[in-house]
Amino acid sequence: MTEEQYTLGYGEGAMQWMTSRTADKFGAFVLPWLKPGMRLLDCGCGPGTLTLGFASHVAPGATIGIDRESSQFAASAARAQQEGITNLSFTTGDIYTLPYADASFDVCFASAVLGSVAEPERVVAEMSRVLQPGGILALKEFDHGGDIIYPQTPVLERSTELYHRLRAHNGHEPCGGRRLRGLLHEAGCNVEFTRGYFDQHYGADDLRAHVDRNNLLIDEMLAQQYIELGWCSEAEIEEAARAWEEFAQNPAAVWLSAWFEAIGVKQ
């Protein structure tokens, strides 16, 4: 397995982010391209809620989720069993060296993965290798360079800057979304679709849930790393937590996260 530091980790905070994603909403851009019988690979599938959703669109075609951390698969695998979904499986593996022959799949998908690896171009080339000619390479990635947090304060600005700095420190691109078209092109695909959009959070309940997930992630995974790297103190972490709390309670507040989606067809 490739040795790379994965910034988000696998705690409850990270799981809450990922499991809130469904194929019908978060993966909707892929659905018009899916047909029954297609073989689909979800690279860096995490807890696999997107993979699970795609499975019913390509059934009876095989749908496989692959990720380096298998502890995440249990809930989606159990749900598939309960719902009688038999074309879905999960496997542990490295997306830099996929354990499949050339041209094994009709669709290769990766969401929120290319910003979590040091060499996204190698991963996309590997995804392209396992696709058959005419196959679909579907990518989705955040781009923190486009995020809007309003009203911004120096404390909130510093809190988000630390997060972006940690991603960069771990060798990962915080603004990877804008690279998707280029990555598809380099991997020998015709780019057939591109969209940038905001994942939008505002209003008391939605903003509260978003800020709570963020704070949990900082508590569980990020704060310790910032402190060990000497980038901030315990007191600054507490100050930031208070600032996020005020933000969550502000009826004027909006938090928009920028994402890109792109579809390529392999030549």
Ligand SMILES: C[S@@+](CC[C@H](N)C(=O)[O-])C[C@H]1O[C@@H](n2cnc3c(N)ncnc32)[C@H](O)[C@@H]1O
């Ligand atoms: C941010 S999560 C995204 C999960 C899911 N695709 C989603 O959108 O909810 C990134 C995932 O990529 C996985 N990952 C990172 N590097 C990997 C590698 N080299 N091989 C396999 N999985 C990897 C991580 O374990 C993590 O589950």
